[in-house]
Amino acid sequence: MPRETKHYRNVNENPCNMCMPMGGILPFKGIEDAMVIIHGSQGCSTYMRRHIAEHYNEPIDVGSSSLNEKGTIYGGSQNLFQALDNIRKVYKPRLIGILTSCLAETIGEDVEGIARDYLKQRGLDDFPLVAVSTPGYGGTHSEGYWLAVKKTVVALARPTEKHDGINVIVPNLSPADIREIKRILELMDIKYTLLPDISETLDRPIARPYTKIPPGGTKVEAIRRMPGAAATIQFGITVEENVSPGRYLQSQFGVPLYNLPVPMGVEATDMFVGLLAGLAGGSVPKTLELERGRLLDCMVDSHKYNAQGRGAVFGDPELVYAVVRTCAENGLYPAVVATGSGNTGLEDLLEPVLADCPGEVRFHNETDFAQIRTTCRETGVNIAIGHSDGKYLTEKEGIPLARMGFPIHDRVGGQRLLSVGYTGTTMFLDRITNTLLEYKHKNYRAAMYRKFYRNTGIEERGHTSLMGQAFGSEECPQLIPVLRGELR
Amino acid sequence: MAINEKMIEEILNKYPAKVKRNRKKHIVIRDSARENQEIEANTRTIPGIVTNRGCAFAGCKGVVLGPLKDMVHIVHGPIGCAYYSWLTRRNKAKTDDPKKNFLAYCVSTDMQESDIVFGGEKKLARMIDEVVEIFKPNAITISATCPVGLIGDDIQAVAKAARAKHGLNITAYSCEGYKGVSQSAGHHIANNGLMENIVGEGDWEEPPSKYTINILGEYNIGGDSWEVERVLNEIGYEVQVVMTGNGSYEKLKNAHVAQLNLVQCHRSINYIADMLEKKYGTPWLKVNFIGIRATIESLRNMALYFGDEALIKRTEEVIEKELAEIEPQLEPYKKICSGKTAFCFVGGSRGHHYQGLYEELGITTVLAGYEFAHRDDYEGRDVLPHIKSDADSKNIPDLHVTPDERRYRLKIPVERMEELQKKIPLSNYKGMIKDMMDGSIVVDDLNHYETEEFIRILKPDIFSSGIKDKYIPQKMGIPTKQLHNYDYSGPYAGFRGAINFARDVAMGFATPTWNFIVPPWKDKPLLEGSIEQCSDDTCVEEVGA
Incomplete structure (x- = not known):
């Protein structure tokens, strides 16, 4: 394949990606009773909440340490401490993810250190505080997603007794996709821990009473036990080694890793189902x-x-x-x-x-x-x-x-x-x-006209779109917009 | 249900003590018996409170600069902020020259780690060259995101050099996200920049018509400005420029010729209004084109300002004609809406503006507030001398303008100005609180927790706010109306806009969807039948069996 990069230009015109903390928010939305804070200006949280809410049509709560000019000079740990206190008081989360922003990273905040200090000062030894370094310039939302998943695993996973469950680590798929993967696992009688599980949290049924943190998500306890699993299936064939949670579980705890493509299409789904049948020693239902x-x-x-x-x-x-x-x-x-x-x-x-x-x-x-x-x-x-x-x-x-x-x-x-x-x-x-x-x-009529009636004196009627005018033949539509290059 | 201090106390008790003390000052129960009710506003957001507020960049590039259509708005920084402010506000625009509408473009330097380490000035300069070549815009703005100021990129110098090189109006805005306490800081920065670099750049000395006006603080969300302009044009006004919805560099540079400036959103644009008055002697009139009564009042006040009999007569004719068109359409919606209650929490002016329109539909606003407004938006401009400036507000410098030697002209004599000010909000705004009903609540910087608590107590019939908080009430079974982007509907301004709004709100109440939320097996038996009366003997038998 001819490979082309954009480096011959300095301008990014209409981006095809978002920034790293955006991707980092999503996994925390798939962990049970978790909240997430962005350490930086509050605009980061607000913009990202807005965009995630628009995709999922769900309330998306992301805290912010609301750093301002003072914080840029004296450091923002005090703000982050306050943010953690307030989030804990109002949301009562059982895990908090902390993501950094361009601002926090540029002023050199050691967010892992601040998180450790916080736990020490508040006497919260066991509270899972997952700090992830996600500067907006450090990668796209895709990398932010995987890094947040990996850091969560690193923070929680502890040597545990072997058990017969398997780990299933998923990329940024739709809640409906996650539900389908879970259905297949259940059809095949597999015990599993799926991380992160946004299937209920980000596609939440109307139900009473309303709770601020939506029910569902991967249980913290289950993540702790991931090192004892019989295997990890990670739908992350493109994931780079340094951010691969499955690779971490393999190298640190010896959990065999099956790094598969997302089960889409015949072959990839066959691979997934076949592997499950092999792991469970059963047949395909x-x-x-x-x-x-x-x-x-x-x-x-x-x-x-x-x-x-x-x-x-x-x-x-x-x-x-x-x-x-x-x-x-x-x-x-x-x-x-x-x-x-x-x-x-x-x-x-x-x-x-x-x-x-x-x-x-x-x-x-x-x-x-x-x-x-x-x-x-x-x-x-x-x-x-x-x-x-x-x-x-x-x-x-x-x-x-x-x-x-x-x-x-x-x-x-x-x-x-x-x-x-x-x-x-x-x-x-x-x-x-x-x-x-x-x-x-949509373009059939225009294409037919061009093929059979052009220059016949019969006037073209009905719907004619710009696309229609571009059709070479109706059998093989190749698009050559008439207005190309003329309209920006 | 009416709310009292005790209930508010209970809501706030959930907070840590320090937070409670802080938030208490941002919540006021309206009591007209008290002369000046004070509210705290425009102070630092409490970390971790899950605010709806944004940042200075959002206010500058996202709100004020973004809608100017014939300019390319460059975002200097990593990609996120450019992406998130890409067409997110539904500010519509059309232009006579299709090659000069750049609203659909998101243009960024997409800074990488190496740019953060070694600086991004050179990349920005090269990029400006490219933008000039690719887009051929009428002007360019450069907005900074957080890291730019921190690494010391001098974007003002880059802009100056590019301006000289290309002979184009290229200006830079140091609106890093950490400045100020909300997007409000960004509005101020953008106001200063536009005033300093663009307004007055044009060579017009005289207004193009007898009644030339500018509309300030109107962003043409869902086409609002077009509906307003339709009516104004029919009366005989010429709109020089709308700031900034559907606005353009070409029009903005001659904004100084107007004889009157209208101010729709006081918060985001009052700085320019004030500066235009000081520099060119043009007063501003606080208008509100949301709601039928408010629109009529605004039109009459405008006519009164010009004081021309023919204009006053024409104004009344147009009002009469418009009313005849919309009043019959409004009736069915009023029937559906009448007697309902609403929450109205928007950014910096719509929290006030929409209350009148709700009232006309028979809906009472029981809670209202602003995300990022200042005390003058709540209490009126009379409070301005009493607002203490703090470290955060001092960080955004006031631009001190002086009367323009050549162009300053008193548009109306001082005596007449004083006389008019008694009758109409000329260069003045009385704020939101005075218009609110006794017992209703004013909340500054409402957050998720408080939203939920206030909904539980007040049980509003409709919640009007933005996309971040609209799903909370919806999950609780309460209809919502987005007043930031109108749920992809609109226009809501002016006469015809009021009909659109009434239709959308009524539809929210009338949709059958709400009837299904409680499943039948939760509130009535699935099997219908009756239990037969029996004598004591048989019952005992059955129980025993």
Whole structure:
């Protein structure tokens, strides 16, 4: 794959990623009775709460040490102490995560040291205070997510007696996806600790009474016992070693690690289910076999439409890998693969997946949407798959967007999008296929007119979109927007 | 249910003692018998309180600068802040020149660790060159995020050099997030910058029409400003520039020619209003285009200011015409809304503005407050001389302007100004508290915990605030209305906007959804039947069996 980075430009125009503490908040929302504080200006917490709330449609509470000018000179430990006191008093959490911001890191706050001092001064030896260093310039939200998960494991995991449960460590998936993974585990009678578990906390049913911290999440006690597990399954094939919680459990406690791709698509779900069957020494339940059959039936039904798709896939590296692999299984080969992250492994990992791809695939690391847009135009992409910011490709280039991943802030239901397991993959593929079909039908009339009636004197009527004018032929829609380059 | 001091005490008892003392000063029960009710505001946020407040950057780039459409707003810093302020406020804009609308663009230096260590000035300078080449904007702003000030990047110098190099208006705003106590600091910084560098840059000396005005503190959320301008244009006003919704550099630079400045959001823009008066002799009028009565009053006050009979007559004609159009539409919604109660907690002015519109729908506001306002927004500008300045407010310098030698002109004679000030809020704002009903509550900087507690006590029928807190009441089964971004609806301003608002609020009450929250098996039996009366003997038998 030709690899292109954005370093020939200094400007980041329409980013494809958020900052590190943003990603760090999410795992703490998946731990039972946990709260999280950002050590920095209160704007960080407020902006991130706003964006996370818009994706999940849930209250998202994130404390702030509300550092101000004084704190930048004398250090912010006093503010952080106060914040911890107040959060403990009002929320009564059983674990608190502390994330740092650009501000705290730039003034050189030793947040782990402050956390230790706090526990000592308040006489709280056993209270789990998980400090994570997440400067906004230190990486994207993807790295922030994994670092927070790892630091949580490091803070809590203690040598424990061996037990027959397994650890399941998940990337930033939707609550619906997590529920599906749990369903599969339960169908196969597996005892497990899934971390972090946002399935109930960030997709909370209407229920009385209302509590400030939503019920659900991984139990602190269960995280402590992760070192005694028979194995760790981590859906983190792209995760770098230094932030890999599964790798930590393996090297420190000898828990065997199975680092798998997100169970999306036939092969990856087979790997997951097969591994579970192997670990449990059991067979695959009939239900899952039926679901697998239905997925294949869906793929057979849809392959002729999908083969017309030229995709642009972007977002978190882990999800990008899973989506590219699933699409490729179905004959929808990507033309553009992009992530805002500086992940080093993704490109190599995709090499075998895309070995049979008939066309050129262009890969962008640490990229922005300005570059993705240009490449989409050059390669004739006709479907974009990724988070909401891809709407820019629709607005400017007319490329339809199938929303997937985080954040989805211009549609509802991001938290309910199901894309994993055999059933989830089926639903994902239907969404992709229908996006292509909608696009095709929307432009069908204009394409037909151009093919058969141009210069006949019969006036063109009905819906004509800019996209329609660009169709070369209705069988193989290749997008060449008429207005390209003229409108910014 | 009415609230009393004791209940508030109980809510606050959950806090540590020091926090309790602090928060107590931010909560007031309205009592009109007391002359001047004081409230503490614009003081430091308590760490860990889970405030809804943002930071100086949010106020500067996010609120005031962001909506200016023909400029590219560069965020100098790591990527997060640029991303989070990317089209998040729904400030709409349209332009005659499609190549000069840059609102859909998020442009950042995306500082990396090496930039933090070695400084980001050179990267910023190179980036400005690129931005000029790529976008060809009419002007550029540069907003700083936290690390910029800490590592000592001199963005003012970079902007100055770029300005000379490109011959473009390029200005820098040192609005690092840690400055001040909330986004309010950022408003002030942006006000100073716009006044110092842009307003008055244009070469117009005379207003383009007889009644030329500026609208200050209107951000065109959901198209509010367009609805207001429609009515103003019909009366015969010419709007020179809206600050800053749908505003542009091209219009802003000639803002000095207006004969009157309207102030919608007092908090975010009163600095410019004040400076325009000092520098060019143009008074400002506090208006409120939210609500029908408030809109009418604002229009009449404007006409009174100009004092032209024809204009006054035209104003009445337009009001009559607009009312005839909307009043029949409003009736069905009023029936649904009548008798309900509301919480109204918004940023720095809407907490006040929306109370009147609620009242017109028959909804009583029982609790209101501001996220980041100052005491004058609550108590009125008369309190200004009594506000103690503290270390935080001193960090944002006041810009001292002097009358412009060439352009200063008293728009109306001093005597007439004094006479008018008795009748209309000319260069004055009386604040929110005076408009509130006895027994209602004013809360500054409301947080999650207090939101929940006040809801439990007051049981409002609708909660109007923003996206961060709207899901709390919704989970508790209470309808909400976002007054920051209008839940993707709007416009809510002016005459037609009031109808939109009434429709949306009524829909919140009337949706059948709420009826399903309690499942039938929780409040009535699934099997219907009756228990037969029996004689004592048989009952004993059955129990024994």
